[in-house]
Amino acid sequence: EPEVTQTPSHQVTQMGQEVILRCVPISNHLYFYWYRQILGQKVEFLVSFYNNEISEKSEIFDDQFSVERPDGSNFTLKIRSTKLEDSAMYFCATTLAGGYEQYFGPGTRLTVT
Amino acid sequence: AQRVTQPEKLLSVFKGAPVELKCNYSYSGSPELFWYVQYSRQRLQLLLRHISRESIKGFTADLNKGETSFHLKKPFAQEEDSAMYYCALTYNFNKFYFGSGTKLNVKP
Numbered sequence: 001e002p003e004v005t006q007t008p009s010h011q012v013t014q015m016g017q018e019v020i021l022r023c024v025p026i027s028n029h030l031y032f033y034w035y036r037q038i039l040g041q042k043v044e045f046l047v048s049f050y051n052n053e054i055s056e057k058s059e060i061f062d063d064q065f066s067v068e069r070p071d072g073s074n075f076t077l078k079i080r081s082t083k084l085e086d087s088a089m090y091f092c093a094t095t096l097a098g099g100y101e102q103y104f105g106p107g108t109r110l111t112v113t
Numbered sequence: 114a115q116r117v118t119q120p121e122k123l124l125s126v127f128k129g130a131p132v133e134l135k136c137n138y139s140y141s142g143s144p145e146l147f148w149y150v151q152y153s154r155q156r157l158q159l160l161l162r163h164i165s166r167e168s169i170k171g172f173t174a175d176l177n178k179g180e181t182s183f184h185l186k187k188p189f190a191q192e193e194d195s196a197m198y199y200c201a202l203t204y205n206f207n208k209f210y211f212g213s214g215t216k217l218n219v220k221p
Contacts, residue, residue, distance in 0.1 A: 056207040
């Protein structure tokens with residue numbers, strides 16, 4: 001069964017550095033999402049993306065965050081200047097179309113020191 | 114605003130006992146409600162959604178608009194049901210709200 005993949009599985013970075021988290025969606029999926037989960041807290045929606053543009057974003061998704069699909073396959077989340085509070089698990093999810101089941105990736109654990 | 118509330122962080126039951134994981138939501142329109150499950154060392158996966166009205170792995174959930182609840186139930190818990198369970202809501206499939214999760218521990 002096809003799966004969403006994410007790389008890296010764990011990223012350690014210093015405060016102020018830029019990080020790029022990568023997601024490879026299931027091949028025919030058209031809608032993409034990023035979520036984060038700070039340790040011990042709830043899964044929080046960050047952003048949704050369809051047809052090469054952001055559909056909706058949360059209050060967390062400020063100017064430090066950006067998403068793109070640079071080559072038609074990878075879906076990336078960039079954090080320009082990481083802060084300690086960005087430490088979390090970041091999950092990518094994809095779906096065939098609106099209203100269909102979301103398939104989640106295994107997550108990337110980001111640790112900002 | 115808190116959209117989805119799961120009041121129990123941890124729920125422990127014995128194998129064969131009934132289980133109910135609570136979920137309440139706050140939204141005035143007609144949201145879609147979901148239950149997601151995350152087994153140990155596995156990814157989040159959809160368990161069921163209210164619109165399909167089906168039973169998955171013996172679990173059911175009924176949307177109660179009057180009480181704004183979407184509790185997850187199973188009459189006889191199994192050890193393999195031990196996992197984190199998340200209730201989630203969307204109103205447009207562009208943005209999803211998750212609850213804080215309930216860890217279900219089914220004891221032998």
